[in-house]
Amino acid sequence: MKMTAAVMYKQGLPAPYADSQPFRIEDVELDGPGPGEVLVEVRGAGLCHSDLSVVEGLRKRPLPIVGGHEGAGIVREVGAGVNELAPGDHVAMAAVAGCGHCRTCLAGRPGLCQAVTASRAEGMLSTGSRRLRLANGGRLNHYSGISVYAQYAVVAPSSLVKVDPAVPLDIAALFGCAVVTGAGAIFNSAKVRPGSFVAVIGLGGVGLTAIMAAREAGAEKIIGIDVLPAKFDLAKTVGATDCVDARDPQAVQQVLDLTYGGVDYAFEISGNLNALIMAQAITVRGGEVVGVGIGKSSAVFDVAQLSWVCEERVLRGSFMGSSVPQVDIPKYVDLYLRGRLPVEKLRSEHIGFQQLNRGFDLLASGNAIRQILLPHSL
Template sequence: MKMIAAVMYEQGLPMPFAQSNPFLIEEVELEGPGEGEVLVEIRGAGLCHSDLSVLEGHRKRPLPVVGGHEGAGIVRELGRGVTGLTPGDHVAIAAVAGCGKCRLCLNGRPGICQVVSGARNEGMLATGHRRLRKLDGSRLNHYSGVSVYAQYAVVTPQALVKIDDSVPMDVAALFGCAIVTGAGAVFNSARVAPGESVAVLGLGGVGLTSVMAAREASAATIIGIDVLPGKFDLAKACGATHCFDARDPELVEKIKELTNGGVDHAFEVSGNLVAVDTAQKITVRGGQVVGVGVGKTTAMFNVNHLSWVSEERVLRGSFMGGGIPQRDIPRYVDLFLKDRLPVDKLLSEQLRFDQINEGFDKLAAGSVIRQVLLPHGNA
């Protein structure tokens, strides 16, 4: 079928993106689903900082590629052998789906499945196929195995999680990345316990979801940290008990005084190396730093070896929430419907295709939390 999609041909173009146009809006061809694949009509696709880092060239992708990894839609067609889904189902799209067979998947860690990640890194679906191409027949790559900046996508069923039809599609789009990542870091990776103290460094969509999840986990002290104080009112509405400017030269001392020596869990969500260092400094002895944000592929950070060992500090990575999307997303949707995880607060605006590059300018400037592309013009 022919459809409209946002195609990237070059990474690292200069800002403003509204002028350099890293995404070109084009008509492309999408083949129908093959064996073990599903056709989804995309009804919402989020603009994420991970996508921004790809635009900026910090993480390389095979080009040209149809962008987008955070989305939701409606199942339209099933390939041979697909079970558990029906045309008409509303689904969140989770880009971290695993193969379901390797030892990592069998141990409940599909997000770091080596089999699927290899195919995704080469611009293919988990099945090893490409279903996208330009009108002249030349190849287009899939982004993170999903490519949701398009009117339709062919994906594997492992990437789809059926959700309640009552969830608006612009909200549903967030569950595939921002929500599963931010909430999962708290519930799965850190396992925050009632009464503990938490700091979240970086108050974007993922960070604010971590704040909400920490409140749901009954953390006693929830500290939001960002370079943009304009985000603090929203952070407090999401559950933060205190907020601090990341540029405050007395930040570390203030947090240690507030928390009697440091927080139990520091979630570094921005992917900024200065914030990684701060997260280590504000964590109490025996506490843990949870790395959630991703930076440049070449980025390295330092750890004081003596304090790491003698103070029993934990450094933990949490990729896309460190859990199982098919288990976790329905739980998070249920919390949303009960107003215990009010993730609709993250929505800043809805976008048309012709606004996508400008949307990334706004994301880079920090003037928005989550924008959602509506490939068909309405949610």
């Protein structure tokens, strides 16, 4: 079929992106689903900082490629062998997917599946197929096995989670990345205990979700930290007990004073090395620093070996919230429907394809939390 999609031909173009146009809006061809694949009509797709890092060229992808890794839509067709989904089902589309039979998948960690990671690095679906083509028939790659900056997407069922139709599809899109990553970091990676002290550095969609989840987990003190104080009111609305301006020279001391010596868990969401250094400085002895944000692929940081050992500090990575989407997303949807995970507050605005590049300028400036692309609203 012919459809409209956002195609990236070059990474690392200069900002403002409204001028350099990293995404070209054009008609492309999409083949129907093969065996073990599903055709989804995309009804909402989020603009995420992970997508911004690809635009900036910090994380390389095979080009040309149709962008987007956080979305939701309606199943329109299923390929041979797909029994768990049917046309008309509402689904969240998650970038976490595994092969189902390797060592990490069997351990309940599909996000670490090397087989799927390898196929996606080549711009393919986890089935080893490509269903996208340029209008002239040229090769066109899939992004994270999803490519939701398009009107339709062919994906593997492992990337899809059926959701209650009571959830608006523009909100359901957030569950595929922002929610599973932020909430999963709290519930799965760190397993935050009731009564604990938590700091979240970086108050975008993932960070604000982490704050919501920390409140749900029963944390006593939840400190939101960002370089943009304009985000603090929203952070407090969704559960932060205190907020600290990361630019303040006394920011670390403020957190230490608020927590009688440091937080039990510091979640670094931004992918910034300075923020990671702050996370280590504000964590109490025996506490955990949880790295959630992804920065430049070549970035490295130092750990003080003596304090790491003698103070029993924990440094933990959390990729996509250590999630199993088919298990976790239904839980988070239930919390949302009961008003305990108000992820609708993350939504900044709806945009069409023509506003997509400008949307990344807003995201880079910090003046938007989660813009939602509506692919059928041109």
